[in-house]
Amino acid sequence: MAKGWVKAISADRGLRETIRIVGLVDVNLDAARMLAGEFNLGDVVIGSDLEAVLAQTQPDILFDVVVPSARVEVVAAGLRHGCHVLSEKPMATSLEDGHELVRMAAETGKLHAIVQNRRFVPGIRRIRSFIESGAIGDLTSIHCDFFIGAHFGGFREEMEHVLLLDMAIHTFDAARFIADKKPIAVYCREENPRGSWYAHGAAATAIFEMADDVTFTYRGSWCAEGANTSWESEWRIIGTRGTLLWDGADEFRAKKVAGTEGFLRKLTPIKVPAPTDRRRTQGHASVIADFVSAIHDGGKPETAGDDNINSLAMVFAAIESARSRQRVIIE
Missing domain, CATH: 3.40.50.720 (NAD(P)-binding Rossmann-like Domain)
Structure with missing residues (x-):
């Protein structure tokens, strides 16, 4: 690194x-x-x-x-x-x-x-600005999928809770930044799937409760071969008036409700503007x-650190939930 x-x-x-x-x-x-x-x-x-x-x-x-x-x-x-x-x-x-x-x-x-x-990649800044614009109404939930068969070798393959501690921290921090909400509690299941080349915890599923009744869900694996997602995860952002999809790379799709009748309401596409501050979209x-x-x-x-510790708290609360198989309050 x-x-x-x-x-x-x-x-x-x-x-x-x-x-x-x-x-x-x-x-x-x-x-x-x-x-x-x-x-x-x-x-x-x-x-x-x-x-x-x-x-x-x-x-x-x-x-x-x-x-x-x-x-x-x-x-x-x-x-x-x-x-x-x-x-x-x-x-x-x-x-x-x-x-x-x-x-x-x-x-x-x-x-x-x-x-x-990863909170300084263009997609994450773009989503934050889009949500702040109110284009899809008030935020209600964020859903992320991360599935990559990563063969690192070295210390990662010996770590405990390797996905949650070494990689999910990126997605948790990005979700907290996007939502701009305090994390409150989590329920998490962690596993090391059959065929994993890691010593421990290569996969996890977590449900986070955020402030203002916002839900953040995470599904991830570092030993999922055959259909890799982006390293930035795949995202579904749901608001009271519409939904934004991001593939973690270049594809953004957003639609909002445009009608008031019918079993499924009529939808209209919305443009997701590119970020305007290039200096804050260059990663490292x-x-x-x-x-x-x-x-x-x-x-x-x-x-x-005094802000990032909130993202770290999400990680350790998820680890504690996985250990106890209980909902855990995030300190």
């Missing part, structure tokens, strides 16, 4: 002019050297001791692209050295650790935010740019 971050910075003119990478830390030094060479990072400091490299380079920002189990230690080190920290998702491997990260950021006066890059580059702008302007990034 570090390569994806460096690629996003290198490909964006504004970020190239703002960010200079001064150090790379990896338990595998050869991997760090290869990354530095691939992107011509020049006289960058390379090491395996995070504290030592931070002390030597004294950076303004630490990009935390480690496995989730190392998150708290790495973020804490960055904050201690006076860095603002931008972390990969998930924010933490427990809600308690998530709260600790929020506390540490507040105590040090530094920003800590999470790369929820947009998250990083939002983070850097907040540092410069003294503001708050959209994916700051």
Whole structure:
């Protein structure tokens, strides 16, 4: 994932002019050297001791692209050295650790935010604006399907709750952003289907209760071969006057009620306008740019930890529901 971050910075003119990478830390030094060479990072400091490299380079920002189990230690080190920290998702491997990260950021006066890059794709911004326009009336429900046969190898195939913790967080966060509603409770069933190459929890089905009687449902699997959805999931957004469908790629279809008679009411198509702010639709580059702008302007990034913990809470409530087979209130 570090390569994806460096690629996003290198490909964006504004970020190239703002960010200079001064150090790379990896338990595998050869991997760090290869990354530095691939992107011509020049006289960058390379090491395996995070504290030592931070002390030597004294950076303004630490990009935390480690496995989730190392998150708290790495973020804490960055904050201690006076860095603002931008972390990969998930924010933490427990809600308690998530709260600790929020506390540490507040105590040090530094920003800590999470790369929820999928809320910065054009489709998600487009849906949020469309709902806000009132084109299909008041939002009543959001339904998402995510089915991909993903063969990663590595740590994901050994994780517990791998779909919920490592991937569903994207869809949960995007749904919370689209709905602009507080999550209240969840009922979830988790499974590891026959034929799965994961150790645990490669599939899940969840029903979330959101504020204002909005329902969000999620069906997902990382070991579903034969008919992959988009990585962004397939979406059905229902309002009091119509429905929006998004295939997770380029196809948007929306219709609203246009008649008052008949068993099935007459419908009329609605145009779903494209987003107008291109700077907020570039995935990783947009998250990083939002983070850097907040540092410069003294503001708050959209994916700051004290907000993103609400999406993390959805994940852990779903995990607890799957364990207990009970409806769980989201703290």
